[in-house]
Structure formats: C-alpha cells, structure tokens
Amino acid sequence: MSPVSSLRFLLLLLLQTAIAMELRPGYYAETCPRAEAVVREVMKKALIREPRSVASVMRFQFHDCFVNGCDGSLLLDDTPTMVGEKEALSNINSLQSFEVIDEAKDALEKACPGVVSCADVVVVAARDAVALTGGPDWEVKLGRKDSLTANQEDSNDIMPSPRANASSLVDLFAKYNLSVKDLVALSGSHSIGQARCFSVMFRLYNQSGTGRPDPALDPGFRDELYKLCPQGGDENVTGDLDSTPREFDNRYFKDLVAGRGFLNSDQTLFTFPRTRAYVQKFSRDQDEFFRAFVEGMIKMGDLVSDRPGEIRRNCRVVNSRRPVEVLLES
Ligand code: HEM
Numbered sequence: 659m660s661p662v663s664s665l666r667f668l669l670l671l672l673l674q675t676a677i678a679m680e681l682r683p684g685y686y687a688e689t690c691p692r693a694e695a696v697v698r699e700v701m702k703k704a705l706i707r708e709p710r711s712v713a714s715v716m717r718f719q720f721h722d723c724f725v726n727g728c729d730g731s732l733l734l735d736d737t738p739t740m741v742g743e744k745e746a747l748s749n750i751n752s753l754q755s756f757e758v759i760d761e762a763k764d765a766l767e768k769a770c771p772g773v774v775s776c777a778d779v780v781v782v783a784a785r786d787a788v789a790l791t792g793g794p795d796w797e798v799k800l801g802r803k804d805s806l807t808a809n810q811e812d813s814n815d816i817m818p819s820p821r822a823n824a825s826s827l828v829d830l831f832a833k834y835n836l837s838v839k840d841l842v843a844l845s846g847s848h849s850i851g852q853a854r855c856f857s858v859m860f861r862l863y864n865q866s867g868t869g870r871p872d873p874a875l876d877p878g879f880r881d882e883l884y885k886l887c888p889q890g891g892d893e894n895v896t897g898d899l900d901s902t903p904r905e906f907d908n909r910y911f912k913d914l915v916a917g918r919g920f921l922n923s924d925q926t927l928f929t930f931p932r933t934r935a936y937v938q939k940f941s942r943d944q945d946e947f948f949r950a951f952v953e954g955m956i957k958m959g960d961l962v963s964d965r966p967g968e969i970r971r972n973c974r975v976v977n978s979r980r981p982v983e984v985l986l987e988s
C-alpha cells in the first residue's frame with residue numbers, strides 16, 4: 659500500500675469504528691449533562707405556546723426512524739442538489755413545528771456546542787411530548803449520528819398512507835422487526851394531535867372506490883365528520899385524532915372500539931382480527947398500553963443508520979465538509 663492509501667485505510671477504519679454506534683442511556687452524561695433537561699424545558703414551553711406542537715414533534719420520530727434509521731434526515735431542508743423528505747407524500751402540508759426542534763438545538767449549541775445530535779433531539783423530544791401530556795416517562799438511549807443526506811423517494815416508498823389497512827401495516831412494521839403488538843401500541847400515539855380532512859375524505863365519501871362511506875364508522879361520528887369535512891370542502895381543516903387530543907391516554911383505543919377512529923389506518927386496527935385483541939386489551943388497561951408503547955418507542959429508536967454521520971450544528975443543514983471527509987465518504 660502507498661502511504662496515501664494506507665493513511666486512507668487507517669482513517670476509514672477510524673470512521674467505521676465511529677459508525678458502529680452503541681446507543682445507551684446517559685450517553686451525554688459527561689459531555690453535556692443537561693442535554694435532556696434542556697430539551698424538556700423547550701418542550702414545556704412549546705406545549706404552553708401551542709398545545710398541538712408537542713404532538714407534531716412526537717410524530718417526527720416515526721417519520722425519521724422508518725426512513726433509513728433515526729438519523730435526523732427528516733429535518734434537512736431541501737437544497738439545490740438534494741431533495742429532502744419534508745415534501746414527501748406523507749409529510750408535505752402535514753408535518754409541522756420543526757421550529758421546536760430548532761429551538762432545542764439552539765439551546766443545546768449554547769450549552770455544549772457540537773455535542774448532541776439532531777437525531778437524538780428527535781427521540782428525546784418525542785419521549786417528552788408523551789410524558790408532558792400525561793403519558794409514561796422513560797429512559798431513552800442516545801448516541802445517534804445525523805445523516806449527511808435525506809431521501810424523499812425512500813420516504814414516499816415507505817411511509818404508510820392513512821388509507822392503509824391493518825394487514826399492510828402489520829407487514830410494514832414487521833420489516834423493522836416491530837410486532838403486531840408494537841404496531842397497535844405505537845398507533846396509540848394518535849392519542850394526541852390532529853389530522854387534516856385530506857386524510858379522511860376518502861373514508862367519508864368513497865371508501866375503497868365504493869362511492870360509499872367506510873361501514874366501520876359509527877354513524878354518529880360519521881355525521882360529525884361530514885360537518886367537519888364536507889365534500890369539496892377545505893382539505894386543510896383539521897380534526898382531533900381522538901376525543902382527548904391533548905392527553906396521552908388510552909381513549910384512542912376506546913374510540914376505536916366505538917367505531918370512532920379518525921383515520922382508516924386507525925379504525926382498521928379494530929376491524930382486523932390480528933390486531934383487534936390488542937385494541938381491546940389497551941382500551942381496558944391503560945398501564946398495559948403504556949408499557950407496550952414504551953417498548954415500541956425504544957425498539958423504533960433502536961433503528962439506527964449504518965451510514966456515515968456527524969453532529970449537525972443546525973438540524974436543517976449538513977455541516978460543511980473538509981476535503982478529507984469528502985474523500986472518505988466518496
Ligand atoms: C401505523 C401507521 C400510521 C399511519 C398510517 C399514520 C398516519 C398519520 C396521518 C395520516 C396523520 C395526520 C396527517 C395529516 O392529516 O396531516 C398522522 C398524525 C400523527 N401521527 Fe401518525 N400514523 C401512523 C403511525 C404513527 C406512529 C408510529 C406515530 C408515533 C410514534 C405517529 C404519530 C402521529 C402523531 C402524534 C400525529 C398528530 C400530529 C399533529 O397533530 O401534528 N403516527 N398520522
């Protein structure tokens with residue numbers, strides 16, 4: 659080997675070692691001991707300013723982790739040379755409150771510059787959203803790296819539509835080693851937040867191309883939705899995902915049992931035999947739901963990326979690269 663190529667080999671080895679990521683609780687205990695406290699403070703303020711924003715932020719974990727691992731790729735803005743994920747089918751006109759992540763990251767950069775990844779901020783903030791709205795609180799594993807790129811096509815291919823049936827959702831989650839129980843528990847995240855009429859119109863007026871509403875809809879609830887989302891009306895109007903949208907609780911599952919799930923992808927969990935038993939169980943036992951939910955969130959957070967990463971300074975843009983790094987990544 660020439661000196662240059664052996665140096666390159668050595669650097670690659672070092673880089674590989676850095677990539678073999680071990681997530682663990684307390685990852686920032688020495689380098690940024692207040693990291694989690696800083697994010698929680700920002701989330702508390704966000705909750706007071708705009709209650710829905712914490713639900714919007716919680717959703718980021720799902721949309722980030724399912725697309726090439728939890729690597730903050732979701733947070734990247736488009737550039738002239740990269741089409742990001744923010745305008746992917748499931749995200750455009752839908753994901754919001756990215757400014758809450760920016761606020762947390764700015765506070766972290768003041769406290770400990772260049773230390774805490776945006777990918778970790780997403781996972782901490784998701785946990786906080788649940789804890790601050792009455793759900794369980796748990797220890798998160800940290801130590802993720804931020805991606806150097808994003809992939810809109812992958813997001814389009816992967817992220818499920820609100821029309822999805824439970825059978826296809828079970829298959830999707832299985833690809834990530836997430837069980838039927840994980841799927842149902844994680845769908846319980848729709849215990850907080852809202853969705854647009856856009857995501858429910860087909861269910862009201864043309865379910866599966868029948869020209870009819872979804873028969874699984876409770877008639878009273880269907881009439882409420884007709885008023886909220888009249889045919890030909892504004893598809894940006896939003897409705898609550900369950901009947902207590904500011905409280906993380908098991909009401910979502912009780913609503914499903916009553917035929918009052920907002921999205922088709924929600925209601926189908928009760929219609930479909932393989933998921934129904936979990937819906938029933940969680941509707942009766944909130945502790946059981948909370949335990950299963952935490953387990954699912956930790957598993958989803960373990961979906962790390964095996965690609966090269968960095969600690970971004972600004973969650974919306976990759977750091978500018980030095981020539982040797984560009985060489986190594988090529
Ligand atoms: C199981 C498959 C899932 C499907 C098909 C799905 C689909 C959707 C849709 C269509 C919306 C409303 C979008 C809009 O109309 O603008 C939504 C909202 C939401 N989703 Fe999911 N979702 C799923 C799973 C999850 C998971 C696993 C999480 C988090 C762990 C999650 C968290 C949320 C939250 C918190 C909201 C409300 C966001 C807000 O109020 O801004 N979802 N989801």
Ligand SMILES: *[C@@H]1O[C@H](CO)[C@@H](O)[C@H](O)[C@H]1NC(C)=O
Binds near residue numbers: 751893894
């Ligand atoms: C819905 O809102 C988006 C921006 O968030 C806008 O581009 C779109 O035109 C709106 N659609 C309607 C039907 O008003």
Ligand SMILES: *[C@@H]1O[C@H](CO)[C@@H](O)[C@H](O)[C@H]1NC(C)=O
Binds near residue numbers: 822823825826
């Ligand atoms: C569920 O959806 C998938 C994909 O859209 C479709 O192929 C399948 O036939 C559906 N299954 C049921 C039971 O409706």
Ligand SMILES: *[C@@H]1O[C@H](CO)[C@@H](O)[C@H](O)[C@H]1NC(C)=O
Binds near residue numbers: 834
């Ligand atoms: C799922 O588990 C199998 C077997 O343990 C493993 O080989 C695979 O990489 C896992 N897939 C994901 C997406 O974690």
Ligand SMILES: *[C@@H]1O[C@H](CO)[C@@H](O)[C@H](O)[C@H]1NC(C)=O
Binds near residue numbers: 864
């Ligand atoms: C209902 O959906 C079917 C199939 O997607 C489509 O062919 C039909 O035109 C739709 N009907 C209306 C009234 O939108």
